[in-house]
Amino acid sequence: MSDQSENFIEQATAFQKIWMESMSKLMHAAFTFTPNSAPPELLRDIRNGILQALAESWNEFLRSPQFQDGMKQWMDNAVAFRKLSNDFMAKARKEMQAPSREDMDAVMLSVRHAETRILDRVEELAQQLNDLNQQPGGPARKSAPKPAGRRQRSARRPRQRAATNGKEKRP
Amino acid sequence: MTAATQFANPWFQWQQELLDQMRNNAERARVLPSLLERARRIRKGVSASEVVYEEDRFKLLHYVSDKKPRYRTPLVFVYALVNRPYILDLKKGRSVVAHFVEQGFDTYLVDWGVPTDADRHLTLDDYINGYLVNVMDFLRERTGIKQANVLGYCMGGTMSAMFSALHPERVRNLILLAAPIDFATQDGLLNVWTQSRNFDVDKFVDAFGNCPPEFLQASFLLLRPVQNLLRKPIDFCEHMHDEKYLDDFLATEAWLQDNIPVPGEVYREFVKYLYQQNRLTRGRMTVGKHIVKLENITCPVLNLMAGQDDLVPCAQSAPFNDFVGSRDRKSILVQQCGHIGLAIGGRAQKELWPQASEWLAKRDS
Numbered sequence: 001m002s003d004q005s006e007n008f009i010e011q012a013t014a015f016q017k018i019w020m021e022s023m024s025k026l027m028h029a030a031f032t033f034t035p036n037s038a039p040p041e042l043l044r045d046i047r048n049g050i051l052q053a054l055a056e057s058w059n060e061f062l063r064s065p066q067f068q069d070g071m072k073q074w075m076d077n078a079v080a081f082r083k084l085s086n087d088f089m090a091k092a093r094k095e096m097q098a099p100s101r102e103d104m105d106a107v108m109l110s111v112r113h114a115e116t117r118i119l120d121r122v123e124e125l126a127q128q129l130n131d132l133n134q135q136p137g138g139p140a141r142k143s144a145p146k147p148a149g150r151r152q153r154s155a156r157r158p159r160q161r162a163a164t165n166g167k168e169k170r171p
Numbered sequence: 172m173t174a175a176t177q178f179a180n181p182w183f184q185w186q187q188e189l190l191d192q193m194r195n196n197a198e199r200a201r202v203l204p205s206l207l208e209r210a211r212r213i214r215k216g217v218s219a220s221e222v223v224y225e226e227d228r229f230k231l232l233h234y235v236s237d238k239k240p241r242y243r244t245p246l247v248f249v250y251a252l253v254n255r256p257y258i259l260d261l262k263k264g265r266s267v268v269a270h271f272v273e274q275g276f277d278t279y280l281v282d283w284g285v286p287t288d289a290d291r292h293l294t295l296d297d298y299i300n301g302y303l304v305n306v307m308d309f310l311r312e313r314t315g316i317k318q319a320n321v322l323g324y325c326m327g328g329t330m331s332a333m334f335s336a337l338h339p340e341r342v343r344n345l346i347l348l349a350a351p352i353d354f355a356t357q358d359g360l361l362n363v364w365t366q367s368r369n370f371d372v373d374k375f376v377d378a379f380g381n382c383p384p385e386f387l388q389a390s391f392l393l394l395r396p397v398q399n400l401l402r403k404p405i406d407f408c409e410h411m412h413d414e415k416y417l418d419d420f421l422a423t424e425a426w427l428q429d430n431i432p433v434p435g436e437v438y439r440e441f442v443k444y445l446y447q448q449n450r451l452t453r454g455r456m457t458v459g460k461h462i463v464k465l466e467n468i469t470c471p472v473l474n475l476m477a478g479q480d481d482l483v484p485c486a487q488s489a490p491f492n493d494f495v496g497s498r499d500r501k502s503i504l505v506q507q508c509g510h511i512g513l514a515i516g517g518r519a520q521k522e523l524w525p526q527a528s529e530w531l532a533k534r535d536s
Contacts, residue, residue: 063360
């Protein structure tokens with residue numbers, strides 16, 4: 001017998017075991033009640049018991065290696081399919097002489113790298129300026145030093161709405 | 172036959188139940204046609220607010236009140252990147268934001284906005300050392316106060332903790348609400364599913380770019396399949412004639428279905444460095460060029476957790492207080508509460524939030 005069919009049988013057995021246990025829990029929950037319960041309440045208790053047992057079985061199943069293997073396989077397939085469709089679209093756009101997602105990503109990455117380099121340099125300069133200001137006899141410090149880790153994302157000043165002008169009251 | 176024996180007789184009880192059910196069914200039939208219309212009328216955020224700061228897709232909302240704030244330090248709510256932030260202001264009587272505004276806090280809410288494909292390269296560095304730092308600078312200019320109180324929910328809590336560790340001089344008090352910090356635990360299904368042997372996040376992000384909202388939605392649904400796919404519809408059918416239940420249900424469901432994509436690089440960092448490598452509690456988490464050291468957090472800390480949280484189990488949030496350098500630290504665990512219930516649940520509104528606002532008020536006066 002091939003490894004694949006053995007693996008399949010193993011998975012099927014584990015799956016069957018989980019469901020057999022689940023059914024036995026269901027039966028147990030359905031017929032465990034106190035004789036003093038009123039009938040409508042009793043039905044609700046039975047239903048709650050069944051749902052509780054089901055929830056526990058599902059939780060067990062969702063943690064099982066069988067489910068994890070299945071999930072991994074499903075994810076791999078989804079990723080492979082997405083790559084395939086990305087490649088197809090890239091080719092189609094190339095034929096039409098239109099920019100593809102990859103091209104845009106490449107541009108975005110270049111901009112990001114440029115931005116990072118500029119911001120790093122600005123941080124360095126700010127630090128140097130701060131050090132100069134700290135030196136005795138250096139220029140008087142006008143503002144508090146910028147703490148480490150500060151990163152101004154955009155070179156332009158952030159847009160800011162005055163409370164009176166840009167009021168977007170909800171409701 | 173006396174009334175007492177009538178009630179003890181199962182036959183009478185069955186009949187009574189049958190009549191009740193018939194009456195309820197008539198009510199349900201009356202409600203059914205207007206359901207869609209009611210769902211459409213659900214408002215996203217109920218408290219009066221104004222946008223005071225914008226940057227790219229990011230917005231900072233300020234909640235306006237007729238009364239002057241009693242406490243001067245601004246309180247900033249930081250929500251996760253996976254959903255919309257209006258869960259914190261869902262509806263009247265279930266709004267965390269409204270509670271703090273009523274208590275006299277000068278309240279702000281961070282709305283990260285909906286990322287587009289162009290935002291797939293945004294990293295935690297951009298959010299924490301970029302947007303959040305800019306917000307704090309803006310608030311300093313606006314209020315004249317150098318520090319702010321920060322309240323982070325879920326992933327927003329993790330980000331708030333990182334921010335507080337990197338910029339301790341900017342945070343006066345830190346409140347975390349169901350925030351995942353220690354990812355060593357396998358209590359939650361997400362921790363199991365995201366293990367590196369099960370999930371190759373690099374391949375996923377390379378192929379998809381941003382993490383699709385449908386994928387996140389399906390993952391959250393699968394955390395409690397019986398609850399979400401069986402119990403919830405049954406409960407809905409049973410209680411849909413109850414106006415209050417229906418209002419709560421529609422508001423919560425509208426929010427739950429309102430997922431947004433997560434920027435690809437942030438998703439990669441979160442899964443790889445936190446879920447898979449648990450770098451934050453090991454002192455090896457890097458945000459940009461800086462290492463996050465939780466012991467740098469020395470401000471008062473309040474850690475709020477839910478006992479029935481499937482998304483962020485207590486074991487993931489509770490260790491936070493052991494890692495920080497603060498001497499003033501407190502945890503509150505609400506046992507009969509889930510992840511969302513911690514914010515909008517009736518018990519949380521009655522018991523948890525008054526305690527939290529009192530804790531904050533004491534440290535802000």
